[in-house]
Amino acid sequence: MILDVKNLKKIYTTRFGGHQVQALTNVTFSVEEGEFIAIMGESGSGKTTLLNILAALDKPTSGEVFLDGKALIGISEKEISSFRRDNLGFVFQDFNLLDNFSVKDNILLPLVLSGHTYDKMSTALSPVLSKLGIEDIIEKYPYEISGGQKQRVAIARAIITNPKLLLADEPTGALDSKATDSLLKLFRKINQDGQTVLMVTHSIKAASHASRVLFLRDGTVFHQIYRGETTNEVLYQKISDTLTILATGGGFNA
């Protein structure tokens, strides 16, 4: 078990303490090594809050998170950055590449921050480049390449440290359908190579590439679907049905 989330609860209090918003009520799930999890839910269902807690960017009100057996909550403020750098990879909807770095430097950024030697970085770089098919653009700058390419670069940056868990927040949100398709295939390929992926998404298409889909509603895990042996199309249909039920407010008796 690579990730274990137990009874997560998160309550936001407005600045003057008058108003409380419960973002997560009680979230419990776990992720096995090598899984590709998609988390779905409507706006306000607590997806982003959950992701921020998993990324150690935010702390829960109560509950626990274990990454590879290590409790995330207890890590000190000092260690948290290097812990995040070494164990987690991030992919964002708007890529978050730094414009003043070339593609190569963007990818190497986490390694440089960890203080690796340049030789070590070069060795780590080439397999990642070929996996993502971006060898030709490494000398370019983010403003010179397309959205799909940017997202590949962002993925390269996320996996170059061999993270235990790759967190993706709406990775296809800013892409056209063609780029979305190829990017999702890429995610599956990375996953098949052994990378555990946890993706938060709105897109049924994106979720239909996952091996398991979790549905969040009102701050709890409301339902989940396993891919099993089904094809993407069948999974797509299943997800779509579930979302309809979620939207119309029905219940499951699974």
Add this chain to the structure above:
Amino acid sequence: MHSLMYFKLAAINIKKNAKMYVPYIITSVITIMMFYIMIFLAFNPGLDTMKGNDSLRVVLSLGIYVIGIFAVIFLFYTNSFLLKRRKKEIGLYNILGMEKKHIAKMMTIENIYSYLINMILGLFFGILFSKLMLLLLLKILKAGTGFVFNISFQGLYITFIFFTVISILILLNNIRQIHLSKPIELLKGGNIGEKEPKTKWFIAVVGIMTMGTGYFMAITVDNALSALNYFFIAVILVIIGTYCLFTSGSIALLKILRKNKKYYYKTNHFTSVSGMIYRMKQNAVGLANICILSTMVLVMLSSTVCLYIGQDNVLNNRFPTEIEIKTIFSNKEDSESVSNTVKKAIRDGGYKIDTYNEFRYKTYTLEYDKEKKTFTSSENISINIDKMYLIYFFPIESYNMQTGSDVFLNNEEVLIYSPDNIDIKDEFLIKDMSFNVKSIVENPGFTIQSSGSYMKLIYIFVSNEDIISSVHKQFGDYFGDYLNFSHVIGFNVMGNEEKQTELVSIIRETLRGSEKYKNLTFQIYSKAEEKFDFYALYGGLFFLGIFLGALFIMATVLIIYYKQISEGYEDKHRFYIMQQVGMSKAEVRKSIRSQVLTVFFLPLITSIIHIAFAFKMITKMLEVLNLTNVSLFVICTLATLIIFAIFYTVVYSLTARTYYRIVE
């Protein structure tokens, strides 16, 4: 669209952009205020009756021009900054359905609003503070209250016209910019220019060469005349060099660092090198501006402060005695007669005097050849300026009389004295006549007013005036065929300055009124009268130095403030991403802090280097203004530097707060 709407929108826009607009308005108000005050002072009718008003008026009028030119450049600069930051907003209006002419209309109203605020407040504060400035000026000039305080309608009129024209030009420029731009570009406004800058090697090399040449000129200069000649060339070269090196040199250097993989891919260097490339591209011109403004402030303040503090010193150099009567082209009989007349006037008036000295001399400007130990007439004074000597010939009796000694010289023997470093030791020739130096004296017993040391000064005492005649004859008619001596009488008057003025006017009337002396040319000075000219000039310069210094400092502050704001908006996103990728908040803050520090202190450090190189040149130029006290200038420069650096740091840390508020 209803036209009232424009007025409303314009008002809202100003309010919403207060962070940008308020500093702009404050700057404009202060510039207008200072411009008015300068005109008020320069054209003040009270100046007419003041002694030394000519020099003062020249200095103050110079101030008007400087402020005027500065106002044009600076207001355009700040306005362009304002417009750049607002491009997104304007683009949004355009996309939401306002046509460009509507936007132009809105902008016009906005500009009219700010124009009215600037003009009204500027003139109001101008009138308000003109009295204060007047008192300050009078205090600096050590003058009585001769000035008239009133409202200068001429000043109001000129200021009004001048700044109205600037505002109209700025408005036209804004409208032009809006018309030229495309909405998408406007929307992206802030984000354009993210491209990595190209290395412009050519400009970088030009920068190194111009700066190097400027520095070389400044440190190799060794006399006042060439300092004056080369100063402006050196300044312009260094300014060009500063701009080139800030814009291209910095980027070239950073890229070289980036090429070095072992250096570049280190945690500290990685973010700072690439961050600096990006920052230098955005800020190079602004930083060069700050650097040059700071240098100007420092040079101006240190030299004017030094002149002002040293003015009594200078006055004493210039006028060794309180009263001096100089007769040009005087033969022996004339000299004796003038001397007796002066002595009689002193006696008749019952004045008590001391340090009386009297001497006759002849001056020549000759070129000295060190190898041949020979003085000759020079073909080209300005080229051979460092070999030129200003020679005063005296008969030995002048020396004996002043020092109370009894030196006898035979025909070849001389005594010499020089305040400068000279290459003359035992013997020398003047053209074909040879002389032996009997001794080099430390103190000749009197000082002749030294009018700026372009050349080395030497006193040569010879046996008698006939020797001087022989020297003169050697040169044929090169120095005129007739030998003329100058005759100087100098003394101090005991008692107060009024006695001095009284006596000098009596002497002036007696000498100039007498039929006997109608062929003689007199120069009659009293320190009491002349000092007002000095105070007017040096005090005027000092006042101008403070005044313009304040203006330039304000400009520096504003540029730093605007830079901090724009840096802040641009860094905000980068700051966020860095954290996402795994830098801790503290690390990011440290990295950004060090970059921002480098960016803002680079101009200060560069201007200190500029000053260090310019120091010798400025010292030489101050000699022309009779200020030879180098250690005073060192102290003034260091004091100005320290005060300025403290001030700069305070401004930096205050504006840095705005920066961090934006970033976090």
